[in-house]
Amino acid sequence: MNQMELTMNDTALEELEDAIHSLSQPMTALLFAVEMAALRTTPEQLQDALNTARTECRRAVSELERVRDAAARLHAGGAR
Amino acid sequence: MRVMVAEDDAALSLFLKKALELEGHTVRVVADGASAVEGIQEDMPDLLVLDLGLPQMDGVDVLRALHDRVASMSILILTGRSELSEKIECLNLGADDYLLKPFSMYELLARCKAIGRRRMGASAGVLQCAGLRMDRIQRTVSFQEEMLEFTSKEFTLLEYLLLQKGRTVSRRELMENVWQMSPDAGTNVVDVYVNYLRRKLGAVGAVGLVQTMRGEGYGIAAKDKGNSLRFNTVPAAAGFHTALEVA
Numbered sequence: 127m128n129q130m131e132l133t134m135n136d137t138a139l140e141e142l143e144d145a146i147h148s149l150s151q152p153m154t155a156l157l158f159a160v161e162m163a164a165l166r167t168t169p170e171q172l173q174d175a176l177n178t179a180r181t182e183c184r185r186a187v188s189e190l191e192r193v194r195d196a197a198a199r200l201h202a203g204g205a206r
Numbered sequence: 207m208r209v210m211v212a213e214d215d216a217a218l219s220l221f222l223k224k225a226l227e228l229e230g231h232t233v234r235v236v237a238d239g240a241s242a243v244e245g246i247q248e249d250m251p252d253l254l255v256l257d258l259g260l261p262q263m264d265g266v267d268v269l270r271a272l273h274d275r276v277a278s279m280s281i282l283i284l285t286g287r288s289e290l291s292e293k294i295e296c297l298n299l300g301a302d303d304y305l306l307k308p309f310s311m312y313e314l315l316a317r318c319k320a321i322g323r324r325r326m327g328a329s330a331g332v333l334q335c336a337g338l339r340m341d342r343i344q345r346t347v348s349f350q351e352e353m354l355e356f357t358s359k360e361f362t363l364l365e366y367l368l369l370q371k372g373r374t375v376s377r378r379e380l381m382e383n384v385w386q387m388s389p390d391a392g393t394n395v396v397d398v399y400v401n402y403l404r405r406k407l408g409a410v411g412a413v414g415l416v417q418t419m420r421g422e423g424y425g426i427a428a429k430d431k432g433n434s435l436r437f438n439t440v441p442a443a444a445g446f447h448t449a450l451e452v453a
Contacts, residue, residue: 143287147259150286150307151215158221161311165228182217 134203142196149193152185207252207322211235212242212268213284214260222255225311226318230358232386239263243271250279253321255314256301258285258292266292269299276300280321284309333368335426338412340368349410356406359384363399367416367426376423400424 163175258265378389
């Protein structure tokens with residue numbers, strides 16, 4: 127592997143690490159949302175908790191796309 | 207405990223705040239490293255929950271900037287990265303514990319509790335005065351072996367007064383440190399809660415423990431060498447944190 131390929135690989139690896147880090151944020155928020163929902167009692171509170179959980183799920187899905195892209199780039203040797 | 211959460215993710219910081227408040231902690235939130243350092247220099251929390259990926263100044267830089275203060279507070283690191291070198295660096299810079307995202311709310315709360323226990327030590331966990339015994343770790347109060355039930359706010363008020371034993375505490379100070387409200391809020395909540403405390407203490411025979419110093423505030427008298435109860439005329443402590451440190 128030449129120097130240029132190594133640099134491209136390093137960049138792709140950093141992007142993957144960044145994407146995983148970004149994914150961990152909504153995953154934590156989602157876990158909290160669900161755990162807190164278990165403490166709620168009224169239907170309104172539960173609905174509110176579900177809405178929050180849905181928002182965090184969507185955020186996680188979007189971050190997961192970044193992970194997939196970064197992994198695909200790494201697989202392709204760092205090429206965009 | 208008084209907790210500062212330094213986390214730039216708005217949704218997550220809101221959840222962290224709610225979860226810690228559920229446990230009875232007083233929480234303030236900052237969204238970047240510079241604000242965390244500034245906030246700690248102004249008013250040091252008992253516990254800093256520090257995300258490493260902060261804007262402006264990252265978590266490691268915050269630890270470096272606070273190197274002379276880290277020994278005075280507990281630090282729990284949050285991060286989305288799992289590098290061992292980063293973990294070791296943070297612990298070497300004074301962090302007490304480390305949580306890798308995603309983590310459960312219950313794990314966070316358990317780790318905060320464990321940190322609090324380690325920080326306080328067993329002796330400071332118990333406050334006593336004239337037959338009254340408060341276990342700050344188990345959050346129980348007894349008077350001459352009889353258990354007493356207090357609400358969270360009543361417990362905090364009694365804890366504060368016990369920590370300041372021998373000193374008159376003004377209503378303003380109680381408003382700021384127990385209720386985290388402006389002393390100018392125009393409410394008689396302090397008087398109401400002192401009455402609740404007195405009623406519950408009085409019911410088990412602990413009459414006159416919480417005294418009123420007319421025009422000054424409230425206090426729990428300390429025993430002097432002659433075993434009589436007295437109040438000091440020392441100036442007000444810097445806050446709850448100072449009281450916790452000297453306990």
